[in-house]
Amino acid sequence: MRTSKKIKIGNTFMGGGSPILVQSMLNIPSTDIENSVKQAVELENAGCQIIRFAIPNEQALDLIEPIKKATTVPLVADIHFDYKLAIGAAERGIDKIRINPGNIGSEDRVKAVADICKLKGLPIRIGVNSGSLEKHILAKYGSPTPEAMVESALYHASLLEKFDFDDIVISIKSSNVNTMIKAYEIAAEKCNYPLHLGVTEAGTERMGIIKSAVGIGSLLTHGIGDTIR
Template sequence: MTRVVRVGDAVIGGGSPVVVQSMTNTDTADVRATVDQIRRLQAAGCELVRVAVPDLAAAQAIREIKGEVMVPLVADIHYDHRLALAALEAGADKLRLNPGNIRDPKHIQEVARAAGDRGVPIRVGVNAGSVDGRFRGSQGEITPDGLVDAVLWEVDLLETAGFRDVVVAIKAHDVPLTVEANRLLCQEGNWPIHLGVTEAGTEWEGAIRSAVGIGILLAAGIGDTLRVSLAGDPVREVEAAWEILAALGLRQRGPSYVVCPTCGRTGIDVPGIAAEVKRRLSPIVQPLSIAIMGCPVNGLGEAERADFAVVGGKGFGTLYAHGKVVRPKVAEEQVVAEFAALVRQEVGEHA
C-alpha cells in the first residue's frame, strides 16, 4: 500500500479513491480566465488542478486564484527552482518538479525545505520527452529503467533533505514504456503514484491511449491519482478520467451509459437519443446506470439491470425505471424529453 499524501483537502494514496486531476491551459497570470477554467474543471469533477508556472507573474497569480476556487492547486515548475519558491509563497498546495530540467541538488533541496516548512507535497514528475541525458542509454535511448532512475535520483535528494511528502510519476507518449516504467517504479518504494500517458494526442486518440495505459496500471492496482492528457479543452480530460475509473469499477460520478452499437434491427435513433440524453443529464453527479438500446434483443436484459432504460421499437421507445416498464410506447421524437424528465424526477434534488 502506498503512503498517504495530503494536498489541501485531497488525499492521495494509502488506498484512498483514485484522485482525478487535470491541468489548465490558460495563461496562469490571466487570473480571470484561469479561475473560469478551474471552475469548469471542478464542476466536471476535477479534484486537483495543476497550473503552469512559467514565470514570476504566474507564480504570484496563484495567491489570487486560490482566493476564488475551492479545489487544491498544483504549481507546475520547470527550469527555475525560484519559481517553486515563489509558488509556495503564493500558497500553492503542491509542487510538480521535473528532474529533467531542475538538476542542481542544492536547488532541489532548498525547495524541499521550503515545501516541508509549509507541509506542501512535491510530485517528482519524469517525462520521457525531457528526461536528463544521464538517465538515457548509451545511444540516447529512453528505457523504463532509466525513467525510474530519474525519479529515484530526485526522490533521494528530497528524502535526504528530510522531505517525505512525495508523489511520483513517469509519463511517456509510448504506452508500453509508460506501463513498464510504472510497474518498475512501484517496486522501488511506497510513494503514491500519479498516472498518465503524456502528449497522448487530441481527444479521440488521446482518450484511447490514456485508457489503455492508465487502465492497465489501475487494473493491476497501481496508481493513486491520474491525469488524462488531451490536446484541447481540459474538461474533456476530466470526463475521460471518470470514464476510465467507471469502466474499471473503481469510482463513478454521474450516470454510466450502456448504449447498443446499433444494427439492422435498430428501431430508433440510438446515437442521437443517447447523445442528447447524456447532455441533458450531465448535471447529475450521483452514480446511475442508464441503458439506451435499439431493440429488445439485448435491450430487455440491459433494461432489467439498469436503473433507467430506453428500449427501441419501430419509431417508438419503451421507458424503464428500475427494471420495470413505466411508459410502454413513447413516440421517438418524445423519447429524449420524457426519459430525461423521468430520470430527473426520480433522482430529485440530486439533478
C-alpha cells in the same frame, strides 16, 4: 494490491488506500487571470479534484490567490527550472509543487525548495517524461526504456530524500502505452510513493482518450496508481 505512502494535499489525501483522485491542468495563458479562474471553477464543477497550472515566471504567481479564492480543490504549481518560483508559490499558498530537483541546479537550491515545502506541509511531484531524460541515463540505456525512466524518477527523489523530504509523488509519462505500463510496474516495485498516471504526447483527442484509457485502466486494474490526469 499496492499500498502507497499517504500524503496530504491541501484539504485531501492521496495514496495509502485513499480514493483515486482525478486532476487536470489549466491551458489558459498565465497572464489571463480572469479566464484562468473561470476555467479552474469549470474544472471543479466538472468533478476535478486537483488543479495544476504552470508558473513560468514571477508574474504568474499572481494566479494563485484568485484561483484559491474561487475554488476549494488543491492547487498544484508546475515549475520547470527556477527554484525561486517554487519558493514563491509555496509562500503564496499553493498546495503542491511539481518540479524535478535535478533540473534546478545546486544542492543548496534543492534544499531550499525541500525546506519550504516541509515547513508548509507541501508534497512535491516529480515528473519524468520519455522525451527529456538526463543525458547520463540515456547514455546508460540507449533510449527512454521503462528502466531508464524509473531510474530518472528515483534519482530526482533521492535528491529530496537527502534533505529528509519524502512527501513525494511520482509520474512517469511516455507516448508509448506499453513503455508507460512497464515503467509504472517497475516503479511500484521499487518505491512506495504515490503514483500519478498519465500518457504524454497522446496525439489527437480521440487517440489520446484511447491511449489514456488503455494505459491508465490497465494499471488501475492491477492496483497501481493513486491519481489520474
